Amino acid sequence: MGAYTTYVQNRIVQAQYWHDPYQADDYKDKNIFLADLNNEKTQNDEYKTNLQKLENLVLVKFARDQMVVPRESEWFGFYPDENTTVVLDMKQTKLYKEDRIGLKGLKDAGKLKFIAIDGDHLRISNKDFVGKIVKPYLS
Incomplete structure (x- = not known):
């Protein structure tokens, strides 16, 4: 199964x-x-339109994540088809190049933010959570 x-x-x-x-x-x-x-089936333009309305899309990657494979997918990176030894950066993926959900548009508008946390999956200190996420983006 x-x-x-x-x-x-x-x-x-x-x-x-x-x-x-x-x-x-x-x-x-x-x-x-x-x-x-991710608009990898039928293109739904509403998904892209709605994502573009965000003030910021804040993507958090955990440097020692053992749950998400590959870790780079936390920043929309991924493997090419039929391969798990190479990891593509977000900008190299079809999802980004075709701007299927609006990532390229957000990046070009300066609204796509990348935060790296030195920890395992969802293990974030209060200091980092407040200092790197809450204060800059939610205050």
Whole structure:
């Protein structure tokens, strides 16, 4: 039973975030969340329009993350199809180049922010949370 079966997609939320570079077609055809949200199925211009309305999109990458693979996907980087030894920077991905969800537009407008935290998945000190996220972007 694989991550892209209907049974798994409808019952295990982590499977909805799974993007297997060796099963690109199954991901696009059968993933019920991430592929749609990233406009990798039918293009939904409303997703891009809504994202463009943000004042800032703040992306946080945890330097020692052991949950998210590859870590670079926290900043919209990812593997090329059929490969897990090379990781593409966000700007090298089809998602960015085609501006399918508005990342390129946000970057060009100076509204895409990248924060690196030295920690494991979602392990952030109060000091870093307040100093790097709350004060600059939520105050």
